[in-house]
Amino acid sequence: MDTIKVKINGIEVCAPKGSTILEAARLAHIEIPTLCFLKEINEIGACRICVVEVKGARSLVASCVYPISEGMEIKTNSPKVLDSRRKTLQLLLSNHERKCLSCVRSGNCELQQLAKELGVEDENYYDGEKTPSCIDDSAVHMIRDNSKCILCRRCTAVCEKVQGIGVIGANNRGFHTTIGSAFEMGLGETSCVSCGQCIAVCPTGALQEKSQVDEVLAAIADPKKHVIVQTAPAVRAALGEEFGYPIGTNVQGKMAAALRRIGFDKVFDTNFSADLTIMEEAHEFLDRVQNGGVLPLITSCSPGWIKYCEHYFPDMTENLSSCKSPQQMFGAIAKSYYAEKMGLKPEDIVSVSIMPCTAKKFEIQRPDEAANGVPDVDYSLTTRELARMIRKVGLRFTTLPDEGFDSPLGLGTGAAVIFGTTGGVMEAALRTAVETLTGEELASLDFNDVRGMEGIKEATYPVAGMEIKVAVASGLGNAKKLLEMVKSGERTYHFIEIMGCPGGCINGGGQPQQPGYIRNTVDIRALRASVLYQSDKENPIRKSHENPAIKELYETYLGEPGSEKAHHLLHTSYVKRTIN
Numbered sequence: 050m051d052t053i054k055v056k057i058n059g060i061e062v063c064a065p066k067g068s069t070i071l072e073a074a075r076l077a078h079i080e081i082p083t084l085c086f087l088k089e090i091n092e093i094g095a096c097r098i099c100v101v102e103v104k105g106a107r108s109l110v111a112s113c114v115y116p117i118s119e120g121m122e123i124k125t126n127s128p129k130v131l132d133s134r135r136k137t138l139q140l141l142l143s144n145h146e147r148k149c150l151s152c153v154r155s156g157n158c159e160l161q162q163l164a165k166e167l168g169v170e171d172e173n174y175y176d177g178e179k180t181p182s183c184i185d186d187s188a189v190h191m192i193r194d195n196s197k198c199i200l201c202r203r204c205t206a207v208c209e210k211v212q213g214i215g216v217i218g219a220n221n222r223g224f225h226t227t228i229g230s231a232f233e234m235g236l237g238e239t240s241c242v243s244c245g246q247c248i249a250v251c252p253t254g255a256l257q258e259k260s261q262v263d264e265v266l267a268a269i270a271d272p273k274k275h276v277i278v279q280t281a282p283a284v285r286a287a288l289g290e291e292f293g294y295p296i297g298t299n300v301q302g303k304m305a306a307a308l309r310r311i312g313f314d315k316v317f318d319t320n321f322s323a324d325l326t327i328m329e330e331a332h333e334f335l336d337r338v339q340n341g342g343v344l345p346l347i348t349s350c351s352p353g354w355i356k357y358c359e360h361y362f363p364d365m366t367e368n369l370s371s372c373k374s375p376q377q378m379f380g381a382i383a384k385s386y387y388a389e390k391m392g393l394k395p396e397d398i399v400s401v402s403i404m405p406c407t408a409k410k411f412e413i414q415r416p417d418e419a420a421n422g423v424p425d426v427d428y429s430l431t432t433r434e435l436a437r438m439i440r441k442v443g444l445r446f447t448t449l450p451d452e453g454f455d456s457p458l459g460l461g462t463g464a465a466v467i468f469g470t471t472g473g474v475m476e477a478a479l480r481t482a483v484e485t486l487t488g489e490e491l492a493s494l495d496f497n498d499v500r501g502m503e504g505i506k507e508a509t510y511p512v513a514g515m516e517i518k519v520a521v522a523s524g525l526g527n528a529k530k531l532l533e534m535v536k537s538g539e540r541t542y543h544f545i546e547i548m549g550c551p552g553g554c555i556n557g558g559g560q561p562q563q564p565g566y567i568r569n570t571v572d573i574r575a576l577r578a579s580v581l582y583q584s585d586k587e588n589p590i591r592k593s594h595e596n597p598a599i600k601e602l603y604e605t606y607l608g609e610p611g612s613e614k615a616h617h618l619l620h621t622s623y624v625k626r627t628i629n
Contacts, residue, residue, distance in 0.1 A: 055121040070101055070112035070123055080566055081125055082134065082163055084141075084201050084252055086113040088569045091206035096199070097137050098163065101125045109133055135167050143175035144224075145253075146182060146196035152254040153437075159252035159564050160199060180227065187235025190243040190410040191258050195227045198255040203565075204228060204247035211551060213526035214357070216241045228255075240360040240628045242525070244353035244549045245407030245431075245558015250568070258407050258559060261428045262438045268399040268428075269312040275391070276399040277315040278308050279379045279458070282323065283405040283469030283554035284432050286580035290561040291436035292446045297576030299584060302451025307439050308403075309452060318454045319402070320461020322379035323468045323477070325602070326350065327593035329372045329619050331481040332610035334544055338515075343367045345520075345535065345542040348474050350374045352412035353549025353558075355623065357525050362532055363625035368545075371620040373425070375468065376402050376409055377418050379458065380425030381618040386606050387458060388421075395421040402429045405469070405557030408549060420618045431559025460598040463494075463585030470578040471523035471553035472499035472506060475546040479510065479519070481594045486513040494591050500582075502552055502574050505531055507540075518542045524551035552578070 051066040057077050064073035074081050085096040094111035101112045104122040109130065112123075124130060141160065149155045164172065182196035202219070205228060209215035216239040220229045230239050248256040269276050289300035308316045334346050349355055349370040358366060373381065379402070384395035402409060409429040412418065418425050430438070439446055453459070464480050467473030476496045484491060498508035499519065504527035510517045520542045522531045528547045534540040550556045552574035563573060590596060607615045 053117050053119050055117050055119075055123060057123045058125055064117055068117050070103075070110070070115050070117055071099060073117050074112065074123075074125055075570065079125055081112050082166065083113055083565050083569075084159060084163070084199065085203065086565060086569065087203055087206065087250060090210055090250075091201070091203050093202065096141075096201055098134055100130060100133050100137075102127050102130050131167070135169055138163055138167055138169050139171070139174045141199050142169065142172045143177060144179050145199065146179075146194070147172055152197070153257045154254035154562075157562060158254060162564070178224070180224075183227070185229070185235050186259070187237030188241060188243065189237065189259070189414060190245060190407040191236070191248060191256060193228075193236065193256055195229070195255065197253050198228055199253060200226060200228065201252060202228075203250040203252065204256060207246045207250050211524055211526055212242075212244060212246055213529045214240065214242065217247065234629070238629060240626070242353045242356040242360070242549065243408040243411040244525070246550060247558075248407065249556075249558050249560065249562060251562075252565065258431050258434065259410065260434055260437070261430060262434050262441065265401055265428050265430065266438070266441075268401075273397065274399045275314050275393055275397055276312070276401065277317060277383060277387075278313040278401045278403060279317045279319045279322070279376070280304060280308070280403040281319045281376070281405055281469065281554060282466045282581055283557060283560070283577065284403050284435070286469060286555055286577040287405065287560045288432050288436060290563070291433070294447075296563075296571065296573055297579055299580045301584075302453070303446060303449045304435075305454055306449040306452040307444050307446060310444055310449070311438060311442055313401070315455045315458075317379070317383075317458040318461050319375050319379055320465035320468075321458045321596075321598060322375040322382065323465035324462050324593035324596045324599050325378050325382070325619065326372055326375045327464060327477050327481050328599060328603070328610045329378075329615060330370050331478050331485060331593075333370055333372065334478065334482055335485060336611065338543060345545045346370055347545045347547060349621075350468065350474055351408070351547065351549040351554075352406070352415075353408035354525065354528060354547045356408065356411065356626075357528065357549065359624050359626040360628055361529070365532065365536075366623040366625060369623055371622070373418070373619055373621045374412065376404060376429070377412065377425045377621070378619050381420040382602070383458065384421040384423060384425065385618055386602060390457070395423050399428070400424075400426045402426050403432065403435050404429050405432050405554045405560045406550070407431060407558040409559075415621075416624070417621045432557075432561060433559060436561070457598050457601070460596060462593055462596050463588035463591035464593045465596075466584045466588065467581050469554040469581050470574075471502065471548050472496075472521045472546065473553065473581065474548075475499045475519055475521050475544070477593055478544070480592045483510070483512050484592070484594070499546075502572070502578075504551070517544065519544045519546075521546045523548040523553050525549055527551075555581070
């Protein structure tokens with residue numbers, strides 16, 4: 050690798066050819082502050098917070114986009130640089146709604162943190178006219194407040210470049226520029242898929258999910274209601290970050306303990322219904338392969354992907370598995386099988402989910418998701434909302450004991466827990482489908498070809514005399530590339546897994562928000578995924594069809610996968626939508 054020598058604050062640094070000043074500085078253990086910069090997503094040098102002094106340059110330069118050259122001398126901490134950053138930050142604050150104490154991002158706001166680091170104490174220094182507060186709450190899953198927006202354009206970049214949707218962008222010019230949808234439409238009127246990736250990258254409180262914490266606490270306080278909760282696999286891999294744990298820490302035990310102390314009547318695990326999903330989906334896949342059904346079969350666990358397919362590939366909705374997502378299957382079983390076991394009426398059960406996903410808030414309101422005459426799931430909270438709820442009720446999360454889930458809907462396998470990462474649903478389905486087709490136990494349960502953070506993965510497996518071709522995509526931009534190859538005939542598959550968020554649920558729009566410098570330097574997705582793979586490895590049961598609770602459910606209630614009763618409770622339908 051060719052390297053270049055530069056001097057940063059008088060220290061000689063060797064960096065790969067083609068590096069920016071920002072990248073070279075990090076090699077010298079110097080963190081130059083940024084706001085707008087997201088590596089390979091938003092590299093526009095717009096915010097000017099990252100400016101540095103380069104010997105011979107006419108003015109300060111944006112380090113995030115300025116390439117290094119041999120012998121370059123750089124100052125990242127000169128009085129001129131620090132003064133410039135301070136003035137830039139003061140200007141940003143002059144047009145910012147500074148109600149920090151009531152802001153959802155207080156204490157975890159990149160703008161607020163920079164003000165502390167740069168010693169900006171006079172936040173009123175450049176006060177004048179401000180962008181008026183314009184709240185857009187038209188979408189089911191989120192709220193946008195332009196008075197807290199700093200026009201960094203991270204949200205628009207991830208929406209367009211990563212997700213390939215582009216339903217938000219800059220409107221108007223100059224001081225009157227705001228981020229919004231075309232023709233001033235509310236976000237809920239557009240083809241937004243509710244993935245929440247814009248919220249995940251926002252450095253301030255301009256974007257946030259619609260919180261239902263108070264509604265859930267009110268339900269818990271109602272003695273006439275039996276309130277149950279399910280937690281998705283990816284939540285346990287990320288929740289700890291909200292309480293100071295390192296990225297990649299499994300807090301499953303403390304999470305269960307916290308939920309029990311919040312007051313939920315039963316604490317269950319979505320892993321149970323993930324195993325149930327595999328039973329139904331594997332049966333559907335085998336039926337289509339053996340009986341000439343529509344192929345490729347495409348997974349239906351990700352509601353952001355489902356809505357994307359309905360809008361942008363409506364002609365492929367027939368390829369979607371008719372299986373409900375694990376969240377919805379859980380709710381349907383909770384208000385039927387579980388209700389009967391407990392002697393409860395479905396309408397007296399309040400079903401709450403804790404999800405890494407903002408699109409789940411949309412999913413619970415979809416048609417055909419009320420198998421028992423009432424919604425399968427009543428409230429869906431994000432990982433971030435759970436963290437706020439824990440703080441709100443006064444729990445000291447880090448000191449809680451480790452506890453388990455309740456029965457019977459709290460038992461899940463290793464196959465279920467890997468649902469939370471890209472390739473996990475495919476791997477779980479293959480474990481069951483291959484053993485069903487061959488009638489033999491797999492020598493190895495690890496399908497490594499579908500693991501990893503690549504946007505698109507392909508594999509071919511010889512099974513019972515057939516060559517089963519599979520593909521995995523995460524992030525909707527990658528989904529688009531894959532489906533276009535399928536439609537053109539360039540690629541042929543039997544089974545496809547698609548997750549709406551890059552990396553899968555571990556990187557969902559409802560997961561803990563990490564600042565830009567962490568997102569740019571740490572493989573957050575891989576660290577969170579490692580939690581799930583380790584959990585799978587340590588689980589004594591690693592195949593969905595060997596889950597004893599699932600076996601009992603079929604033996605005593607559902608009959609068999611794909612039965613009439615199973616189809617009524619566990620399967621759904623889709624809507625062909627237009628692009629707005």
